[in-house]
Amino acid sequence: EDKVVQSPLSLVVHEGDTVTLNCSYEVTNFRSLLWYKQEKKAPTFLFMLTSSGIEKKSGRLSSILDKKELFSILNITATQTGDSAIYLCASNSNSGYALNFGKGTSLLVTP
Amino acid sequence: EPEVTQTPSHQVTQMGQEVILRCVPISNHLYFYWYRQILGQKVEFLVSFYNNEISEKSEIFDDQFSVERPDGSNFTLKIRSTKLEDSAMYFCASGSINIQYFGAGTRLSVL
Known part of the structure; x- marks a missing residue:
């Protein structure tokens, strides 16, 4: 059975800190790994990563996947209170269409 | 920016009643999905449609669920006879x- 495990489950930081969120995966016939930000409403797509190992960046957020160690990290630099959310990691397999989600990391950025 | 819209935002129903949840996907997308998230649990895949x-x-x-794309814009999820355990975010x-x-x-x- 495919597995996605996120750590930590929750995190509290001060504005301006840098955070690293972790996602490990065990996926048969791996296609990609996706990161989403979930605030009160829709999970918002952040990044898709493949076994190419290419780092993805968008502003203060970046993410990379290690295909040998089977994990991905999401980095947020110079955190702001608006970064407070649940960050979801999900795997995608070539065997089907479903995203398999982890339990998420709840990030709280305090002023 | 195009977005996926869902209605209603909140549906209250009695056990045993039928409900239809409605979605308008982004217009040029070809794949459609339903997921659910029971409170405190991870996001779970239900179905994909292509x-x-x-x-x-x-x-x-299971047989209590069905999906339909009745026209070119809507995508619906029907639960025929709701149970208490169907309470979730869809x-x-x-x-x-x-x-x-x-x-x-x-x-x-x-x-």
């Missing part, structure tokens, strides 16, 4: 086989 038919479904998606998503974009969800409360 080319006017179900392409994959999970064990959760997310619609659309996209490609690689990236899925989520709606804000319908919170279903079964009393």
Whole structure:
């Protein structure tokens, strides 16, 4: 059975800190790994990563996947209170269409 | 920016009643999905839909569930006879086989 495990489950930081969120995966016939930000409403797509190992960046957020160690990290630099959310990691397999989600990391950025 | 829209945002129903959750996917997307998230648990895949038919479904998606794309814009999830354990947030998503974009969800409360 495919597995996605996120750590930590929750995190509290001060504005301006840098955070690293972790996602490990065990996926048969791996296609990609996706990161989403979930605030009160829709999970918002952040990044898709493949076994190419290419780092993805968008502003203060970046993410990379290690295909040998089977994990991905999401980095947020110079955190702001608006970064407070649940960050979801999900795997995608070539065997089907479903995203398999982890339990998420709840990030709280305090002023 | 185009987005996936879901209605209603909150649905309250009595056990045993039928409910229909509605979604308008992003217009040029070809793949459509339903997920659910029970309070405190992870997001779980229900079903994917492509080319006017179900392409994959999970064990959760039993005979009580059905999906339909009645016209060129709407995508619906029907639960025939709701149970207490169907209470959850239901997310619609659309996209490609690689990236899925989520709606804000319908919170279903079964009393």
